[in-house]
Amino acid sequence: MKPICERCQVSLPAEQPGAWICSYECSFCSTCCVQMGQRCPNCGGDLQRRPTRQPEQSTDTQR
Template sequence: MLEIRPTCENCNKRLPFDAQDAYICTFECTYCADCVEKLKQVCPNCGGGFEKRPIRPERLLKKYPVSTTIVHKPVDFEVHYLKINR
């Protein structure tokens, strides 16, 4: 079951369960579309790619609530670009 994290890890933008601009990597690192573009589609934590996060149907939210845990780890883009351009 996906956590459906509430914010972008980099900019802390709010990403509710039905956000159209939420992206995740294979480990569920969560970023908004703007940050994914700046990250050149490469997760700064695992080096994997991003996919659009699915939307949990509202009717399932009570039984399967989304995460309320905020993970905020702003990216040092200079370091990130060096890693992905090796």
């Protein structure tokens, strides 16, 4: 997952909602997505909400 919006450079943490992607995984924040009419300026495809990830667990945690 890309860590920043390709348009405004705001941070897009993988574990937080609010990022949008196209089928090529171009990544944008919610504000830019709305301003662009939910269309990717790179490919013209529609933007969908990017799934979130769980925060990484520490590698020294016993399982």
